Amino acid sequence: MAAKKREKRDPQQRKADILGAAFALFAERGFAATRMEDVAIRAGIAKGTVYLHFPDKEALFIELVSGIASPILSQIDGLVQNEAIPPRLAVSIFYALFRREVLETERRHLLRLVLAEGPMFPGVTEFYHREIISKGLGVLRILLHRAARRGELRNPAVAEMPQLVIAPALMSIIWSTLFERYEHLDTQKLFDTFLDTLFLPERAAQ
Amino acid sequence: MAAKKREKRDPQQRKADILGAAFALFAERGFAATRMEDVAIRAGIAKGTVYLHFPDKEALFIELVSGIASPILSQIDGLVQNEAIPPRLAVSIFYALFRREVLETERRHLLRLVLAEGPMFPGVTEFYHREIISKGLGVLRILLHRAARRGELRNPAVAEMPQLVIAPALMSIIWSTLFERYEHLDTQKLFDTFLDTLFLPERAAQ
Amino acid sequence: MAAKKREKRDPQQRKADILGAAFALFAERGFAATRMEDVAIRAGIAKGTVYLHFPDKEALFIELVSGIASPILSQIDGLVQNEAIPPRLAVSIFYALFRREVLETERRHLLRLVLAEGPMFPGVTEFYHREIISKGLGVLRILLHRAARRGELRNPAVAEMPQLVIAPALMSIIWSTLFERYEHLDTQKLFDTFLDTLFLPERAAQ
Amino acid sequence: MAAKKREKRDPQQRKADILGAAFALFAERGFAATRMEDVAIRAGIAKGTVYLHFPDKEALFIELVSGIASPILSQIDGLVQNEAIPPRLAVSIFYALFRREVLETERRHLLRLVLAEGPMFPGVTEFYHREIISKGLGVLRILLHRAARRGELRNPAVAEMPQLVIAPALMSIIWSTLFERYEHLDTQKLFDTFLDTLFLPERAAQ
DNA sequence: GATGAATGAGCCTTCATTCAT
DNA sequence: AATGAATGAAGGCTCATTCAT
Numbered sequence: 001m002a003a004k005k006r007e008k009r010d011p012q013q014r015k016a017d018i019l020g021a022a023f024a025l026f027a028e029r030g031f032a033a034t035r036m037e038d039v040a041i042r043a044g045i046a047k048g049t050v051y052l053h054f055p056d057k058e059a060l061f062i063e064l065v066s067g068i069a070s071p072i073l074s075q076i077d078g079l080v081q082n083e084a085i086p087p088r089l090a091v092s093i094f095y096a097l098f099r100r101e102v103l104e105t106e107r108r109h110l111l112r113l114v115l116a117e118g119p120m121f122p123g124v125t126e127f128y129h130r131e132i133i134s135k136g137l138g139v140l141r142i143l144l145h146r147a148a149r150r151g152e153l154r155n156p157a158v159a160e161m162p163q164l165v166i167a168p169a170l171m172s173i174i175w176s177t178l179f180e181r182y183e184h185l186d187t188q189k190l191f192d193t194f195l196d197t198l199f200l201p202e203r204a205a206q
Numbered sequence: 207m208a209a210k211k212r213e214k215r216d217p218q219q220r221k222a223d224i225l226g227a228a229f230a231l232f233a234e235r236g237f238a239a240t241r242m243e244d245v246a247i248r249a250g251i252a253k254g255t256v257y258l259h260f261p262d263k264e265a266l267f268i269e270l271v272s273g274i275a276s277p278i279l280s281q282i283d284g285l286v287q288n289e290a291i292p293p294r295l296a297v298s299i300f301y302a303l304f305r306r307e308v309l310e311t312e313r314r315h316l317l318r319l320v321l322a323e324g325p326m327f328p329g330v331t332e333f334y335h336r337e338i339i340s341k342g343l344g345v346l347r348i349l350l351h352r353a354a355r356r357g358e359l360r361n362p363a364v365a366e367m368p369q370l371v372i373a374p375a376l377m378s379i380i381w382s383t384l385f386e387r388y389e390h391l392d393t394q395k396l397f398d399t400f401l402d403t404l405f406l407p408e409r410a411a412q
Numbered sequence: 413m414a415a416k417k418r419e420k421r422d423p424q425q426r427k428a429d430i431l432g433a434a435f436a437l438f439a440e441r442g443f444a445a446t447r448m449e450d451v452a453i454r455a456g457i458a459k460g461t462v463y464l465h466f467p468d469k470e471a472l473f474i475e476l477v478s479g480i481a482s483p484i485l486s487q488i489d490g491l492v493q494n495e496a497i498p499p500r501l502a503v504s505i506f507y508a509l510f511r512r513e514v515l516e517t518e519r520r521h522l523l524r525l526v527l528a529e530g531p532m533f534p535g536v537t538e539f540y541h542r543e544i545i546s547k548g549l550g551v552l553r554i555l556l557h558r559a560a561r562r563g564e565l566r567n568p569a570v571a572e573m574p575q576l577v578i579a580p581a582l583m584s585i586i587w588s589t590l591f592e593r594y595e596h597l598d599t600q601k602l603f604d605t606f607l608d609t610l611f612l613p614e615r616a617a618q
Numbered sequence: 619m620a621a622k623k624r625e626k627r628d629p630q631q632r633k634a635d636i637l638g639a640a641f642a643l644f645a646e647r648g649f650a651a652t653r654m655e656d657v658a659i660r661a662g663i664a665k666g667t668v669y670l671h672f673p674d675k676e677a678l679f680i681e682l683v684s685g686i687a688s689p690i691l692s693q694i695d696g697l698v699q700n701e702a703i704p705p706r707l708a709v710s711i712f713y714a715l716f717r718r719e720v721l722e723t724e725r726r727h728l729l730r731l732v733l734a735e736g737p738m739f740p741g742v743t744e745f746y747h748r749e750i751i752s753k754g755l756g757v758l759r760i761l762l763h764r765a766a767r768r769g770e771l772r773n774p775a776v777a778e779m780p781q782l783v784i785a786p787a788l789m790s791i792i793w794s795t796l797f798e799r800y801e802h803l804d805t806q807k808l809f810d811t812f813l814d815t816l817f818l819p820e821r822a823a824q
Numbered sequence: 825g826a827t828g829a830a831t832g833a834g835c836c837t838t839c840a841t842t843c844a845t
Numbered sequence: 846a847a848t849g850a851a852t853g854a855a856g857g858c859t860c861a862t863t864c865a866t
Contacts, residue, residue, distance in 0.1 A: 464849095
């Protein structure tokens, strides 16, 4: 078998390996039930090596949870810029993005992790509110107001409650990570149905 | 000479005390970070006494999480029975019930607890799906279909996606337990706006 | 063999056992090299039990080091009170006390411990200076001044350097704990010779 | 383009650097609390490099503690050789040497180090007794006997207790490393007073 | 020789659980 | 039944030492 001792590797890669291992374990068992040694084993390194990259368990958790969100955000920003994109399309792209980048990825467990461990790590929660929630809501608010102005919303008041648009996404995350094994939820249909509830049907030829 | 030791009490009451203490602590800190001794202290009894009522920490947690939901369920059932109640009113009562019995109670932490610890306790998750989610969705499905039949829904397809109705409730729970401290969310308005989105306005001049 | 499990005992006795075990081990190996588990084993209890009596290793060490000095102090105080005792006799009693209570006891290791670990525990050092050194020097200063006034000192200036009287005691401690095994030192003779150097011989019949 | 890595240097110098760094750290924190990595950093080299010069931490400590004493010894030896030097002057030179070479140097921590770690390193203690203590006492014994023969001692019996002469030196070391911060001790005066107690004043009119 | 990432034994401390009283 | 002192398995973290580069 492969000699596995003292394998030196690119530190960046090493760190990524650890984060990967930590992610899998934290997602599966939560913060407290994850042993640092297990993280090390899963990353294929020795116990002590983890501590060369992260000062302690909490730092590992926080870096993990904080680090994964950014790639999503950057993509969302693009949605508002282009005013040519019809609001409904933009929101549907938002959902599609969410499905592709979160729901159908292992990242979906990450969100559950934040929900689960949030109160124990106020810094993480605050980060998520500031960086993800707040920005996501901002984008949605703009899109919804644009739609309202264009008379495309069934209920224009929704524009002041962008949380309503996020709610199905949250539901899909929770369902997929907790209940999916007991009962399937068609998230595509979930989002589509919601879009149809939110937006007036396009009047064929107006 | 105050005899304070070996205070005997109704075992049922004793058990309820323990569950109450456990609830407060589990809700606040999660399963792992809650110490059995703290539960005992909060319940006003000695460490060992907890074990006279529950075989171990896990059993305590499971009984706790399983036991708290039922009172809500029974009230919800009533909503469907009476066909005289208009669907929109029924759903709004559903939300009101949710707000009064969950959101504005310490019980709101319960759902977060299930989210947080769910994967570690598949039995709990399964129980929640079977007893709460499934039944709640069933009730909502009936109400929505009734509304659809009466032509009160903006988008009748919603009747097949009762999860959409639960989504705002979920959002309100998560918001209140995680983000409320950073940004206030008016849950009353959240639900009302959603109801207005879901249901057609009552035809003023019918 | 004796069943040793779950032996309950007077907490005061328990604590004394732990302090005794800790004393032996700290004295022998120093703070860092003493394992808490060894303390427990030597005290005949389980690892965790130590922590029922002391919050951590440092607290154990500090209580140990701080607790043993007082009995000596009280006896010394008596020496100055009685002005009928001739100064030379008083100082020789001081040395005798020191030999009986420290040098020929296991307590002699304690002093070495303070010298050894002092810099790591400023609180302990400060305590020793304030409670032991300072008071001892005060007593000696009074005795020496009394002797000087009575013309019994070979060099009256010694009265302003009571540290000189403590020096042989320190030497005896260090010798006995470090070098005695290589070369014997007659501490009785050490102190007597010093006394003869300090005090003029009693003029037989003057 | 500054080539700073793999700086080669005279191995002897390298070793001296390590010993210097080790001394500073051992003296300040003791054996256990000194990390090999800190020694390396302070010596300006990499962690592994220390092990090219010393097989392990203990060897480094022993060589350090053993090596520092010799320079003092050689100077002391000279004191006895020259019989023209009056004993009192010789002893006062001994103290002066001690002050200059030990007390006012970082070397003063060395003795405390031997005290502190002695029992863990019997070899070191034995070495100190054999090389330093024994020799120092030998020299003092000769000087004191010389003085006794010349009738210069207040108490000739002191000649058989040279430890008494070392005692104030010990006291000064311990005071300076432990208590100086709480209360100043004038070591010059300490030694002078002791000399005046040991030796008869020079007979002005003989 | 020199480096410093990697290793893993070791130790402090916590806490669920037990059981003598 | 109730108590809480006692137990000991478990886990986070450190650091002396090794070794691939």
